[in-house]
Amino acid sequence: MLFVGKEESIKRYLPQAECIYLHYSDSNRDEYDNRLDLKIPIISVLDRLTEKIQDYNHLTNVQVGLFRLEIYDFSERVFQEALLNGYTHRRYDSPGSIYVKHYSDKLVIESPGGFMADITADNIITHPSLPRNKLIAETLQRLRYVQRSGQGIDIMYREMVSMGKPYPEYTVFNDAIRLTLYSVLEDEGFVRFITETQDKNMFTFSLPELMILRYLFENKTINLSTAKVLTQQSLNEVKHALISLEKYGLIELSGRVYMMTPSSYHKVKSDVQYTQDKTVTYLKSKSLILDYLSTHDSINNETIRELCRCTKKQATSFSRKMRDEGIIEMIGKSTATRYKKID
Known part of the structure; x- marks a missing residue:
């Protein structure tokens, strides 16, 4: 009926x-x-x-x-x-x-x-x-x-x-x-970015990938637990979506969070904003390292990684910048390398 x-x-x-x-x-x-x-x-x-x-x-x-x-x-x-x-x-x-x-x-x-x-x-x-x-x-x-x-x-x-x-x-x-x-169209830039990326690479984003990109477009960074709740996916499914976006060259891991790559930022935002986000990550890490050195004589790369929740490459980058700024000095070589605060 x-x-x-x-x-x-x-x-x-x-x-x-x-x-x-x-x-x-x-x-x-x-x-x-x-x-x-x-x-x-x-x-x-x-x-x-x-x-x-x-x-x-x-x-x-x-x-x-x-x-x-x-x-x-x-x-x-x-x-x-x-x-x-x-x-x-x-x-x-x-x-x-x-x-x-x-x-x-x-x-x-x-x-x-x-x-x-x-x-x-x-x-x-x-x-x-x-x-x-x-x-x-x-x-x-x-x-x-x-x-x-x-x-x-x-x-x-x-x-x-x-x-x-x-x-x-x-x-x-x-x-x-x-x-x-x-009905509101919140940002035409995001629409252009998604459409152009899919057309250029001849693929269609999955819904979890779209949701992660939308979140990054609005919030700059996302971690694994937030992505899991956002997409309503299992941990393995979220990891797969993040890895796919990394392979596409759209996002990158910065410490324990993901952010858009410079090329992605260039399409939807600006190089200035990307640099600002990377600078904020470094400033937060520098503050954590200095707090640690206020109660310890020295710090090594492994401790920096644990403290700042970052990769080995990022920990090396942070220590190099702090040395260039005359804040810390390197002692020892190879696996025995440590960093001390310059008085």
Whole structure:
């Protein structure tokens, strides 16, 4: 009935299978100025609301080389996946309706029923798919309206991240879920960087790789534990993503944290910012070494590595800079090399 039933039949036998669309203007975000009450087959709802959202959808052109990349406020692919997820995972024993609230800066989709089993907003990307209504999910897959099981969330996140949008935002209640999709394009530079890199190297970033790059673009450095929580991946999977990005020449290890390489910085930021980040790392390490030498006669390379959480090469670089600055002196050779503070 949800796919081929007539409107009258759905109203009579499945009145809860309703989708209500509300549009809000910027001048009044508390009261809607347009409403649609839809008790019609799922595919018809999808077509009607896709058309409705497109009526208000603003287009931004991002110049990427000789081409222009078209980015809409709300991706049709993301919205359709989100709406169909609402139909697939909602509770049909609840009298509540699915609501689609359309603002200029966000789309809010609310559906009855909380997450299944132990799914949370913190593991939704990687948790195995558990459709509450398996028959609906299988029918949508056969009709090719959704991707194969478990791919919908990945698609939404990948599309939003690669288009420079904020992550989909889930708010969970005991009896409902709210999904918010924001329209803002946060940084065109990141979009250009991702598009150009993929086109030039003829590959597609995985979602964890995209999320790590996005984080580095905003926060400069990332460590292993932060990357694990961010991507919702296992430790081995996160390591694989970081190693891949290193092989691409996009990130590098600096101590115990990763940062973008000079060539990557040149594309999305500036050489000055890269130098500033490297300088901050050195200044922090120098401070730690000096604190250690205030209570010890000398320090060796191994201790510097443990103290500053850095590689052997970086420890050597730090000690060389401090010697060049006349702060410490080297004593001994080879494995017996130590460094003392110059009084």
